[in-house]
Amino acid sequence: MATRNEIEQIKDRLNIVDVVGRYVTLKKAGTNLRALCPFHNEKTPSFMVNPELNIFKCFGCGESGDVFAFVQKIEGLEFGEALEQLAGQAGVALTNDIKAPSTGKIKERELFTDLNSFVAGLYEYLLWQSPVGEPARAYLRERGIGEAIAKQFRLGYVPDRWDTVVKTLAEKGYTLSTAEKLGLVIRSDRQDGYYDRFRDRLMFPIFDPQDKVVGFSGRTLKKEFEGGKYINSPDSDIYHKGQILYAYNFAKHQARLSEELILVEGNLDVIQLHQAGEQNVVAPLGTALTSEQM
Numbered sequence: 001m002a003t004r005n006e007i008e009q010i011k012d013r014l015n016i017v018d019v020v021g022r023y024v025t026l027k028k029a030g031t032n033l034r035a036l037c038p039f040h041n042e043k044t045p046s047f048m049v050n051p052e053l054n055i056f057k058c059f060g061c062g063e064s065g066d067v068f069a070f071v072q073k074i075e076g077l078e079f080g081e082a083l084e085q086l087a088g089q090a091g092v093a094l095t096n097d098i099k100a101p102s103t104g105k106i107k108e109r110e111l112f113t114d115l116n117s118f119v120a121g122l123y124e125y126l127l128w129q130s131p132v133g134e135p136a137r138a139y140l141r142e143r144g145i146g147e148a149i150a151k152q153f154r155l156g157y158v159p160d161r162w163d164t165v166v167k168t169l170a171e172k173g174y175t176l177s178t179a180e181k182l183g184l185v186i187r188s189d190r191q192d193g194y195y196d197r198f199r200d201r202l203m204f205p206i207f208d209p210q211d212k213v214v215g216f217s218g219r220t221l222k223k224e225f226e227g228g229k230y231i232n233s234p235d236s237d238i239y240h241k242g243q244i245l246y247a248y249n250f251a252k253h254q255a256r257l258s259e260e261l262i263l264v265e266g267n268l269d270v271i272q273l274h275q276a277g278e279q280n281v282v283a284p285l286g287t288a289l290t291s292e293q294m
């Protein structure tokens with residue numbers, strides 16, 4: 001399994017606030033953070049996270065524990081499974097890691113979702129850390145979308161250039177043909193050339209139910225624009241737009257509790273509603289709903 005030291009290392013590296021914050025909206029309450037409990041149905045929040053002690057406790061239903069207990073409970077996992085999942089997120093290698101070797105397909109899927117996650121990180125950097133992101137930050141302010149919720153949804157920005165992703169991936173040694181398979185870049189007519197699919201757009205990573213980035217949706221910030229207001233990644237080996245709902249990964253727990261999943265039209269509407277505490281809201285990707293989404 002893992003040594004005590006490794007378990008402590010995982011707890012140190014993964015702040016319980018970040019992990020819990022992926023499932024519920026936490027609000028500051030003194031030194032603690034408060035949320036509606038994901039484990040029982042309630043109208044006023046009695047679920048507390050203590051970042052100093054790295055624990056959570058619900059004063060309504062009594063659930064409590066550390067980050068492992070939280071993930072076990074919310075994902076319905078055995079301790080070993082939660083341990084593996086969190087070790088992966090914390091970048092801690094476990095001793096006696098005897099899990100079955102990944103098959104080719106799983107490896108490939110990991111490669112794809114890792115690449116997407118890397119690109120999501122690039123877009124996030126450009127939104128929050130770079131001067132080019134200011135128009136997008138202004139747009140989010142205008143729409144009343146706070147930084148905390150924007151970061152939970154890993155929003156990003158890509159400037160009006162043809163080579164933002166192309167150049168960064170080339171510098172990092174990623175093969176652009178993989179990025180092409182994911183629809184991040186498009187092959188140009190010139191030999192071996194690629195250009196970015198998404199340009200000058202607010203970027204929304206699309207997550208699968210396990211929080212892996214499987215695609216992107218990009219919204220133009222222009223008032224006058226050609227083409228669609230939103231463009232989405234094309235279907236790929238890991239993304240089939242008819243099978244995935246935007247924000248389902250964030251909505252699934254609340255939806256299970258309230259036995260209701262609410263569908264709205266746009267990604268931004270979803271985020272605004274989640275920010276307002278309506279956490280069972282999702283949006284379809286593309287126009288028509290398919291039977292698989294229903």
Ligand SMILES: [Zn+2]
Nearest residue numbers: 037040058061
């Ligand atoms: Zn509770």
